């Protein structure tokens with residue numbers, strides 16, 4: 297692969313892509329045609345109802361998104377919650393993002409479970425669950441924002457159950473806030489991947505009937521801790 | 525060989541009379557309608573949202589070169605590759621050569637209408653590469669060797685028992701349930717093998733975000749996630765018009781796309797990918813390629829009336845609401861993009877001569893324009909395409925002759941009266957001879973499905989004169 301990769305790199309430099317310049321020329325030629333612009337949207341129009349109480353809204357949206365959200369007081373309560381969730385799952389390996397806070401939690405909550413840490417590589421196909429942190433929680437849509445830094449790409453999609461450990465102070469009111477922060481903090485310059493996840497995987501491709509658990513997790517569990 | 529227009533008419537007649545098809549589509553559309561209305565009610569000012577989305581797309585399209593270059597620069601800086609393809613052939617060749625060079629034998633694909641447009645899968649299969657469609661609906665139509673029926677829900681024309689039967693024939697004769705949960709489980713098991721065997725994942729993109737230099741992919745099933753996480757190579761194939769200026773624009777585009785597509789508040793996985801796996805990351809493809817497909821799109825920029833057709837975010841709302849689509853179904857169009865947007869776009873992409881009939885596959889009711897989340901004036905564009913076809917000389921000489929006669933008659937009252945008299949008399953004679961609905965009957969198309977129209981005894985003008993005389997006396 298490395299050799300092929302090097303080859304690919306030299307082969308597809310823009311200058312050797314002969315259509316590139318032609319397409320750009322055609323675009324520029326086309327844009328010379330002037331299209332009259334209708335008046336812009338009045339700036340006082342409010343598209344989305346502002347989120348007054350992020351925590352309450354997040355919990356409501358979780359219900360609509362068919363995800364589980366357990367509010368806990370502190371780390372000990374979170375550990376108890378996690379251990380309950382794990383006990384409801386079949387035996388077998390779980391995958392955990394290698395982070396000190398999760399290491400502490402797992403020690404208490406999952407003694408004896410075989411564990412694969414994200415530092416050891418991607419989750420196995422047969423993992424029973426994945427446990428990760430989130431970058432932010434979005435109240436408006438009941439979503440969690442994960443990045444490659446949260447245990448990688450497969451960590452939120454390979455296993456039948458994805459458990460997210462988060463704290464209330466990670467909540468942001470809406471998508472606009474989440475995305476402008478992501479922009480400002482250069483999250484996408486530090487991560488090759490980010491995802492706004494709003495529920496467990498699903499399909500309605502057969503007769504428009506909702507089936508939970510398509511190619512990804514059937515369960516998405518958020519353990520949301522008040523104390524940070 | 526029949527023309528596209530003849531095939532359209534034949535298939536439309538068959539589908540409109542297919543009761544099972546009507547029932548499946550009606551049920552699907554009913555549940556979409558309910559979800560869509562509920563979803564829209566959750567947005568405080570829907571009209572403002574549409575207007576905002578329109579402005580975002582307009583800004584992007586009006587500076588298409590600048591935003592595409594900004595996107596490209598970022599992707600290349602992160603070690604990704606960007607290939608610009610002028611047409612289908614260039615795009616397919618690029619992906620095929622990449623696959624052969626890197627020894628790819630199996631490809632997993634998530635839903636992408638652009639790959640349908642450029643016929644990517646047949647091109648790869650010809651090179652001996654196995655291609656798995658992984659979206660459940662796409663997987664189903666692939667097993668049936670059919671194109672997608674709808675741009676968002678590719679298998680909405682089938683009911684569960686047809687799908688169960690298909691799975692029994694193609695996957696496992698032991699399947700004894702037609703519960704959608706069980707059918708999904710069968711597909712999941714089968715496709716899991718493919719995800720972990722494939723060397724290349726191919727996805728589309730819903731948006732290309734210029735300032736962040738990332739592709740945005742929306743999927744509910746998570747198949748798009750697996751396609752872009754597990755295999756060592758990820759190729760994005762998408763149209764140049766998908767670009768948007770800023771990451772924050774997604775704060776309105778994501779909810780509006782989901783609401784219009786399925787009625788959801790946001791698609792379950794709204795993913796952003798900016799390059800190959802970075803050093804220190806747990807997993808992800810080593811190779812990341814974006815293929816930007818033009819294929820006739822840039823030519824639309826010079827069309828002052830229809831440039832906005834490039835704003836389309838492929839949500840499918842105009843298909844769902846269209847009374848013509850609901851009757852004739854997606855396959856009848858015989859095009860990659862069916863429904864109102866397809867009828868507008870196809871003549872631009874594939875030629876006005878062959879596809880001008882699509883401009884007439886509309887009652888011009890305007891329902892499509894009223895739902896379009898980026899406010900494309902679809903039904904007026906259909907009207908413009910009718911005019912364009914005539915101006916391009918794409919009409920039949922018999923049609924032109926008819927209109928010349930019509931114009932002459934309309935310009936001369938006596939000629940018009942004479943024409944009316946002749947038609948009334950000769951139709952009366954024809955029907956008296958029992959020749960109604962035969963090939964001699966000029967009204968046969970109308971009469972075939974309806975009780976025949978009663979012939980008036982006298983002309984409208986004669987009646988008018990009489991009525992006026994009666995009321996003034």
Ligand code: SF4
Pocket residue numbers: 784835836837838839840841842843865892895896897898899900902
């Ligand atoms: S034309 Fe408008 S309604 Fe139709 S698919 Fe495109 S964005 Fe959706």
